[in-house]
Amino acid sequence: MKIVAAIATTVFLWASAFVAIRHVGADVRPGALALGRLLVAAALLGVLVAAGGPRWPDRSAWPRLAICGVAWLGVYNVALNAAERRVDAGTAAMVVNLGPVLIAVLAGLFLGEGFPRTLLLGVATAFAGTVLIGVAAAGEARADPWGVVLCLVAAAGYAVGVVAQKPLLAGGDALTVTFLVTVVGAAACLPFAGQLVADVRDPATAAWVGYLGAGPTALAFTTWAYALARTDAGRLGATTYLVPPLVVVLAWVTLREVPAVLALVGGLLCLAGVAAARTKRLTPTRREGVELTAERG
Template sequence: MSDTRSGTIAASATVVLWASAFVGIRSAGAHYSPGALALGRLLAGAVVLGVIWAVRREGWPPREAWRGIVVSGVLWFGVYMVALNWGEQQVDAGTAALVVNIGPILVALLSARFLGDPLPPRLLAGMAVSFAGAVAVGFSMAGDGNASVVGVVLCVIAAIGYACGVVAQKPALARASALQVTTFGCLIGAVACLPFAGQLVHDVARAPASATLNVLYLGVFPTALAFTTWAYALARTTASRMGATTYAVPALVVLMSWLLLDEVPGLVTLGGGALCLAGVAVARSRRRRAEESVPASPPVAPEKQR
């Protein structure tokens, strides 16, 4: 299987699992505080990833990769998850979706500035279409319009944390494997969230089993598995194209909410979801002669550990 096809499959698995996190976060968030939910999710993910890393004997990431791993671990695994959990408790789901979806745009701008990623017209056009779809989905899901300023700021912080984390992770993947980068990034995120350990113990003792199972699900699948498939795909394309792929998440959330939560979407919501998917298709399309004038470099094999 070619790197392009395997990367596309990995990216598809990522967005499906991240969309499924919407249901789990909604359920667990009613019984777990934002920091406790993030820490519980990261601890579960770190345990699963640590076992796989030990079984595969991949060794420690090379020194050159640690800077990117630490930055992405703190900002994406740590700050992003806490800020998003907290922000979604302050604003309705529609407002949160609108604000957080500036993240892929920030990824494109930052990767162009710091990684030298090209911004071809197809990518920009696709992101514009997808963002318009995300705006439509957000407005259709919005509540009374009484969005908390604090909640909006927290969602902006989440988007910035996500964007900076992705851009920091990309160079690390040139030196270390996807499993190494994800395992240690998740572990660093968990360490950054340790101040919430007391609240996690408190919440676990009082939360129903269903909420705790949702936390474990979030740790195993949308975190351990999805972040690994994300890193695998990111190593095989540009950060801006991978960021654009996440615009498929709002459309999948609409579908899953319809199927699992009996939340029947309106025509505007369905249209917005269709726009999101159409934009992703355009953003990830490529010309016959060249992908983006500069093909993505294949990942460098991790240094052999002594």
């Protein structure tokens, strides 16, 4: 039950982040917004880690911590913030949700999991959906195809971060790992400190930045890490399918914006591609069949 609650919290907060970024992104530049969000999250997580007593990962984990922090907390946030200046929140969420497909591709390249036909089918389907979203963006006066490209960059950062994060949770607790990668991400964004001071001046803007740091970052990444440490990465990644439709609903209610019809069709193709890429082969290999028979015997 705790895992379900953690996943539900993560999904809702991440969905709300797309809407919040779209709202405040017009006033705060991408790098500044990323840095402000991460500084708030690092401060809150630091207090919790100090209070609970950290369990630091082994030294061998630090390269992965650096990769996860820079890719997921740094590149992802800056790219997504820049993208949402060009495309609506729902479109951004649909493209970024290609992350699980990229995770499967990285697993095939670096973890020896291969490239089954379901993965290739999923990649092709998701690519077709992305093209449709790009075409829709090109035809929308308020959208920009470069926003789709930036969303793909964000998705790549997310995928690299997840692949790097999973082994980290074996050597340290979820809260400590989340704190460390957040600090790394904030350090990577420090060149934007001047923009942060210039852009975040009024209380309303500061409140939005604070929410992004406290909710979708500090709390949501902690609940994600908690769930990731206790379940399969592929199955957990599949729960992010719920984020895009939730973003579309939240953006419609709060911002009065809905993606173009063609973009919605493309988003459905992207989700179908992600689902196909994460589907295991129905026909077991000979070795798998032998092992299954032995287990049943």
